[in-house]
Structure formats: C-alpha cells, structure tokens
Amino acid sequence: MTSSLDPAFWSALPWTALAVVAVLAVTYGAAKVAGKHAVIDVAWGLLFCAVAVVAFVLSAGHGDDARRWVLLVLVLVWGLRLAVHIGRRSIGAGEDPRYEEFLRDRGELGIVAVVYGLQGALAWVISAPVQVGMFLDGPLGLLAYAGIAVWLVGLVFEAVGDAQLERYKALPKDRRPPVMDRGLWGWTRHPNYFGDACVWVGIFLVGADRWPGALTVFGPAIMVYLLAFGSGKKVLERRMAKRPAYRDYMARTSGFVPLPPRR
Structure with a gap:
C-alpha cells in the first residue's frame, strides 16, 4: 500500500x-x-x-x-x-x-x-x-457503518437464497417446478452470488473510510468479477442453459442484480 x-x-x-x-x-x-x-x-x-x-x-x-x-x-x-x-x-x-x-x-x-x-x-x-x-x-466512520449495512444485505440474500433453494430441492420431483423461480430467485437468478458480492463490498467499505484502505478496492472487484462473469454465474449457467425451462427462466429473470421479474 x-x-x-x-x-x-x-x-x-x-x-x-x-x-x-x-x-x-x-x-x-x-x-x-x-x-x-x-x-x-x-x-x-x-x-x-x-x-x-x-x-x-x-x-x-x-x-x-x-x-x-x-x-x-x-x-x-x-x-x-x-x-x-x-x-x-x-x-x-x-x-x-x-x-x-x-x-x-x-x-x-x-x-x-x-x-x-x-x-x-x-x-x-x-x-x-x-x-x-x-x-x-482512527474510529469507524460513516462509510464503515454503510459497509456493515451492505454486508448485512448480502448475508441475508445469501442465506435466504440458499434456504429457499434447499426447500425447493427437498420437494418430491413430481411436485417440484421445473426451475426454482420463487422468492429471491424470482428477482435474480443468483441471490447467493449477489449476496457474496455485497458481503465483500461491505467488508471493503469498513476499511475504505481510513487511508489507505480505499486502495484495496481490487479485492471486492476481483470477487464481483468472479461471481458475475467468471467461475460463478457463467460456469453454472453454461450447464443449466441446456434445459429449456432454465432458458425461459433466464429470459425473464435478472442475471445478477435483483430486479422485478419480466413478463
């Protein structure tokens, strides 16, 4: 640094x-x-x-x-x-x-x-x-408290998304919808990956309000890139897209940042 x-x-x-x-x-x-x-x-x-x-x-x-x-x-x-x-x-x-x-x-x-x-x-x-x-x-500043809030949002997305997916997988196959598109999964195809990204942006912000903490921005940048464009979302969807139901899900659901589902 x-x-x-x-x-x-x-x-x-x-x-x-x-x-x-x-x-x-x-x-x-x-x-x-x-x-x-x-x-x-x-x-x-x-x-x-x-x-x-x-x-x-x-x-x-x-x-x-x-x-x-x-x-x-x-x-x-x-x-x-x-x-x-x-x-x-x-x-x-x-x-x-x-x-x-x-x-x-x-x-x-x-x-x-x-x-x-x-x-x-x-x-x-x-x-x-x-x-x-x-x-x-130096004491924690406003940016650090904002970081804690972003981290909390990320943890909730990740934990709730994982729990919802577990409940979906626990359903008998004859009662299970062809793709998980309920709850957070209706707003983003990867609530757990989005949550991970928020967690590390939040952790970065905790230190970024004191110099030279801001110089470590490459840490969350690498994590977000891996999740959204690298070994996370991209690799998983390459496999999942072979299923017609998942391709339809991709067409109407945001790929990363939560957004209202499209008709």
Whole structure:
C-alpha cells in the first residue's frame, strides 16, 4: 500500500499467507480421503476466516480495536456460514461435475496448482481489505457503518437464497417446478452470488473510510468479477442453459442484480 501503514502490517503478510497454505494442506488431505476435489468449496470460506484470525491477532496494539473486531466478526460469520452450508450440501455427493470437466486430463501437480494454489492465491488477494483494515487507525466512520449495512444485505440474500433453494430441492420431483423461480430467485437468478458480492463490498467499505484502505478496492472487484462473469454465474449457467425451462427462466429473470421479474 503506502508507507502510512504500520510496519507490523508488512510483517503480518507472510503469516496470513502461511495460514492460507495450512488450510489448503488440510483440505487437500481431506479431498484425497473423500475422493473428490469439490472439498475445496467447503474450504473457500475457511480460507478467509484463517486470514482474518491471523491478521486480528497480529494487529493487536496497532489498529483501531473497533474496526478489528468488526472485520473479524463479519468475515467469520460469512465464512463459517458458507462452509457449513456447502459442507451439509455435499454430504453423500460425488465429485462436482464442474471439477470433473475442468480437471480432466490434468496430472496431480496441475490439479494442485489449479484447484488449490489458484484458489488460495485468490483468497489471499481478495482478503486485502481485511488484512489492511486490521492495521488502520482512527474510529469507524460513516462509510464503515454503510459497509456493515451492505454486508448485512448480502448475508441475508445469501442465506435466504440458499434456504429457499434447499426447500425447493427437498420437494418430491413430481411436485417440484421445473426451475426454482420463487422468492429471491424470482428477482435474480443468483441471490447467493449477489449476496457474496455485497458481503465483500461491505467488508471493503469498513476499511475504505481510513487511508489507505480505499486502495484495496481490487479485492471486492476481483470477487464481483468472479461471481458475475467468471467461475460463478457463467460456469453454472453454461450447464443449466441446456434445459429449456432454465432458458425461459433466464429470459425473464435478472442475471445478477435483483430486479422485478419480466413478463
């Protein structure tokens, strides 16, 4: 960032990176035992939790305590909820078709680099607002409180959207509509991805009201891009669009930002 950051911040960076590596190592071992690399999806939220905990511990006595606690709680609540939700959903399931297609014909080294190394690097970079924010001085400002509100909107969208989809999938197939288009899913095809985006924009805003927190805007920008245009929405819809009912759903429902459904 800049020289205005406490030197302790720079000393903390190797430790937050080591925390990411540690979570990935455990995840890789769990994936080998489970026989599927989709285990990394459970670890995605935990990577951010590990970074937040290490940054919180190392920033003691350096950053504003209120901001440190807010960032820690926001990341832990989001990351742990996501890990538990994906973990419950994946019990008894086989390999994710996305990984089967993506990892076909790749050797073990390529799998480690692409699945684990890439996601670990992304989590470490995206978490920059947390790592920098932990070391920022000065009380929480209006922008930080706005960030908490945006984070809350995101968490509600993500949690409610996931719960609605779970109830839909629990219906008997003969009573289940061909596509989930009720509740939040009638306003956006991806309320969980939109919620994720809001969560990370909110976390960024908590630190952005103190310089140089605003320079970490690349973190939420990468997350939003991945969700809306990269490995999130784009990859999922490539598969789902093979179903006629889903193509009709796409024609009348916003792809990301919630909007009233079209006739």
